[in-house]
Amino acid sequence: MRAIKPGDAVILCTGFVFPPWETGEHDGVGGTVILARALEMALGARPVVVVEPELVDAMRRLMRTGGLTPWPSFEGAPPRTAWVSGFTKDAAVARAEAERLIERCRPAAAVAIERPGMNAHGQYHLATGKPCTDLAAKVDHLFLALQAAGIPTVGIGDNGNELGMGRLADAVRRAIPHGDQCGCPCGGGTAASVGADAVVTAATSDWGGYGLAAAVAFLVEKPEALVPSSVLEHLLWTGIDSGLIDGSGYAVPDVDGVRPEYNRRLIDTLHDVLTYTRQSPAKYAARFQAVLARTGMKPEE
Numbered sequence: 410m411r412a413i414k415p416g417d418a419v420i421l422c423t424g425f426v427f428p429p430w431e432t433g434e435h436d437g438v439g440g441t442v443i444l445a446r447a448l449e450m451a452l453g454a455r456p457v458v459v460v461e462p463e464l465v466d467a468m469r470r471l472m473r474t475g476g477l478t479p480w481p482s483f484e485g486a487p488p489r490t491a492w493v494s495g496f497t498k499d500a501a502v503a504r505a506e507a508e509r510l511i512e513r514c515r516p517a518a519a520v521a522i523e524r525p526g527m528n529a530h531g532q533y534h535l536a537t538g539k540p541c542t543d544l545a546a547k548v549d550h551l552f553l554a555l556q557a558a559g560i561p562t563v564g565i566g567d568n569g570n571e572l573g574m575g576r577l578a579d580a581v582r583r584a585i586p587h588g589d590q591c592g593c594p595c596g597g598g599t600a601a602s603v604g605a606d607a608v609v610t611a612a613t614s615d616w617g618g619y620g621l622a623a624a625v626a627f628l629v630e631k632p633e634a635l636v637p638s639s640v641l642e643h644l645l646w647t648g649i650d651s652g653l654i655d656g657s658g659y660a661v662p663d664v665d666g667v668r669p670e671y672n673r674r675l676i677d678t679l680h681d682v683l684t685y686t687r688q689s690p691a692k693y694a695a696r697f698q699a700v701l702a703r704t705g706m707k708p709e710e
Contacts, residue, residue: 410452410625410628410629412517412518412560412561413448413452413454413517413518414452414453414517415452415453415454416453416454416455417453417454417455417516417517417518418454418455418456418457418483418514418515418516418517419445419448419454419455419456419457419516419517419518419519419520420457420459420510420514420516420518420519420520420551420555421441421444421445421456421457421458421459421519421520421521421522422458422459422460422519422520422521422522422524422548422551422552422572423437423438423440423441423458423459423460423468423521423522423523423524424437424438424460424461424464424468424524424546425437425523425524425525426461426463426464426541426544426545427535427539427541427544428535428539428541428544430654430658431463431544432463432652432653432654433460433461433463433464433467433652433653433654434523434653434654434655434656435615435645435648435653435654435655435656435662435663435664435665436523436567436613436614436615436655436656436664436665437522437523437524437614437615437618438460438464438467438468438471438523438648438653439471439615439618439641439644439645439648439664440522440523440565440614440615440616440617440618440619440622441458441468441520441522441618442468442471442472442474442475442477442644443475443618443619443622443635443636443641443644444520444522444618444621444622444625445458445472445475445477445491446475446476446477446622446634446636447621447622447623447625447626447634447635448622448625449477449488449489449491450626450631450633450634451625451626451628451629451631451634452625452629453488454517455483455486455490455491455492455514456477456491456492457483457491457492457494457510457514457516458472458491458492458493458494459494459495459496459510459546459548459551460493460494460495460496460546461495461496461498461544461545461546462495462496462498462546463495464495465493465494465495466651467648467651467652467653468493469493470647470650470651471644471647471648471651472491472493474640474643474644474647475636475640475644476489476636476640477489477490477491478490478491479491479492479493480492483513483514494510495546496510496546496547496548496551497546497547498543498544498545498546498547499547500531500547500550503547503548503549503550503551504550504553504554506550506551507550507551507553507554507555508554510551511551511554511555511558511560516555516560517560517561518560518561518562518563519551519552519555519560519561519562519563520562520563520564520565520621521548521552521562521563521564521565521571521572521573521605522565522566522614522615522617522618523565523566523567523571523614523615524548524571524572524573525541525545525570525571525572526549526564526566526570526571526572526573526574526575526601526602526603527542527545527547527549527601527602527603528570528591528595528597528598528599528600528601528602529597529600529602530595530596530597532591532593532595532597533545533570534570534587534591534593534598534599535570535599536568536570536586536587536599537587538586538587538590538591538592538593538598538599539593540591540593540595548572549572549602549603552572552573552603552605553603556606561606561607562605562606562607563605563606563607563608563609563621564576564604564605564607564608564609565608565609565610565611565614565617565618565621566601566608566609566610566611566614566617567610567611567612567613567614567617567665568581568585568599569581569585569588569599569600569601570588570599570600570601571601571614572601572603572605573601573603573604573605573608574600574601574604574605574608575600575601575602575603575604575605576604576605576608577604577608577610578600578601578602578604581598581599581600581601582598582600585599585600587599588600609621613664613665613667615664615665615672616675619635619675619676619679620679622634622635622636623635623679623680623682623683626683627682627683627686630687632680632683632684632687635676635679635680635683636676637676637680638672638673638674638676638677638680639673641669641672641673641676642662642669642672642673645662645663645664645669645672646662648662649661649662
């Protein structure tokens, strides 16, 4: 939030295309739409969504369902819009494409949600260890270019094979199945090698996106920046109608096997947090300070 000023671009990277269906899954894209809406409504940011080329049309439909109008270009886009851009799958040209995108948008920050992350050998995998390198846009090179330019990055993941999770690579290799040994010829495991400046872990990556969106809405006291739960269910069905599938492989409106009813309740709970803490700010501030004291963290951290 310190980095983003009104009118600044924020790059949001998502989309996990996996075999044998060769289409994207729900997890990640919904959280990206919800976070994009929150950043635009709460901070006046200009969302730039980066996905595989075959997911661009689906993301445009999802953005409209989430409340932002997809705009055909970054230049000249009015408020309350988002630009969705495909990214190359060719590692040989990814760095150059990343630098062109950064020069074009001059982003203030970047977030990856449920994006495949390359391992130490430059290969991409599903959580099962199955390789998916040919299907993945090489967005890791965009993150590396952003970090080289001093632009803050956030990675959200749930298994350790996602872009940004490289900060936790040692733990992933120790504790996550296939983290150290993927079983494919590369032999490098599923642990992502590119880390983000800040890492958010969640049982399902989308939930990390919901939580980050709610946190931004809370800090600027704009609870309306977090989507209503009814919109979330529309997002899931829009994804199905646009060709996306659940991580299970079924064309159902679930997120990693979790039914839409549960995800709606989660959004409703976050709205309750936004509402009730604002009714008694002094009480909740005191409790927050007590939690910080237990962790040993300072308030500014």
